[in-house]
Amino acid sequence: MVARKKFLKVKHGPESLLFNRIIVQDSTIIRLPQRLFDDFSGVSNGYSTVCNARVQAAYEIVNEQFLSFSIDSYSKTDYQAGAEPDLEKGDLTLRDRGYLTADEIQRHLDLGADCIYRYKYKLVLLDPKSEKPIDLLALLKKTNRIDLVIKLNNKSKTKVRLVALPVSEEIANHRRMKAKKENKSMPNAEYLELLGWGIYLTTIAKEIVNGDRIFTLYKLRWRIEIIFKSWKSNMAFDRIHNVSKIQLWVILWSRFIMIIICIQIIYTPCRPMVKAVLNKDLSLIKVTHYLVFGRKLINF
Numbered sequence: 001m002v003a004r005k006k007f008l009k010v011k012h013g014p015e016s017l018l019f020n021r022i023i024v025q026d027s028t029i030i031r032l033p034q035r036l037f038d039d040f041s042g043v044s045n046g047y048s049t050v051c052n053a054r055v056q057a058a059y060e061i062v063n064e065q066f067l068s069f070s071i072d073s074y075s076k077t078d079y080q081a082g083a084e085p086d087l088e089k090g091d092l093t094l095r096d097r098g099y100l101t102a103d104e105i106q107r108h109l110d111l112g113a114d115c116i117y118r119y120k121y122k123l124v125l126l127d128p129k130s131e132k133p134i135d136l137l138a139l140l141k142k143t144n145r146i147d148l149v150i151k152l153n154n155k156s157k158t159k160v161r162l163v164a165l166p167v168s169e170e171i172a173n174h175r176r177m178k179a180k181k182e183n184k185s186m187p188n189a190e191y192l193e194l195l196g197w198g199i200y201l202t203t204i205a206k207e208i209v210n211g212d213r214i215f216t217l218y219k220l221r222w223r224i225e226i227i228f229k230s231w232k233s234n235m236a237f238d239r240i241h242n243v244s245k246i247q248l249w250v251i252l253w254s255r256f257i258m259i260i261i262c263i264q265i266i267y268t269p270c271r272p273m274v275k276a277v278l279n280k281d282l283s284l285i286k287v288t289h290y291l292v293f294g295r296k297l298i299n300f
Contacts, residue, residue, distance in 0.1 A: 020090035030238040094221040102154035119199035124153035
């Protein structure tokens with residue numbers, strides 16, 4: 001554990017050592033044969049019917065191991081899945097806004113765990129004294145940066161830290177372009193303007209981790225995005241032929257086992273050795289490609 005924590009400190013910064021576990025949770029969508037629509041749902045309209053499943057994964061960064069997988073109906077949202085992983089005192093969870101609920105933040109506080117979430121548009125934020133709604137955009141225009149304690153509009157009036165810093169114009173424009181592309185209707189002006197800031201809610205006290213480091217910690221969540229990319233790019237995880245429900249479960253759980261072998265048993269132990277000997281960062285994408293296709297691995 002000492003060697004692992006030394007590596008973690010170099011890789012992720014000293015703030016990571018404040019937590020016993022750092023858990024990243026996310027989901028990915030896979031397309032299924034239409035014969036499974038009644039079991040998994042999906043998208044149906046007058047023109048076509050598409051069957052999808054939502055695969056959830058939770059990965060623990062400190063000990064570099066998977067905590068859970070699940071294969072759920074497409075209609076089961078991320079915020080419904082957010083309350084499922086068990087939490088322990090000293091944990092830190094990093095999640096996107098789809099998992100954000102006030103009660104889930106309160107659950108972290110009750111268990112002595114911490115969390116960082118991206119702000120979800122239209123989430124009601126209250127002034128901690130008057131408990132009146134805060135005009136977030138007006139506040140950001142006035143101060144440009146925010147690091148203060150607010151209340152959430154749930155039964156417990158949960159107190160949480162709001163941290164916001166401006167992002168570069170390049171990042172802001174990329175976010176706006178993506179928002180316009182993904183929404184069926186044009187996003188409103190307030191939402192597009194708010195994309196000029198990185199806005200997060202966290203239970204971590206300011207005295208422990210400052211605002212800039214909150215952003216640094218949250219970037220660790222991209223580990224799960226890279227894992228998903230390796231699944232789909234190299235392991236054909238989302239390629240499902242016309243199978244029955246039982247066959248689907250066998251296929252997907254076999255792939256989960258393969259993922260654990262490739263990432264947890266092979267990639268994870270090799271990464272620090274390659275860094276120590278060659279001073280290079282081992283690419284998860286290239287390693288999984290090599291393991292699956294047997295092609296020569298060059299330049300890591």
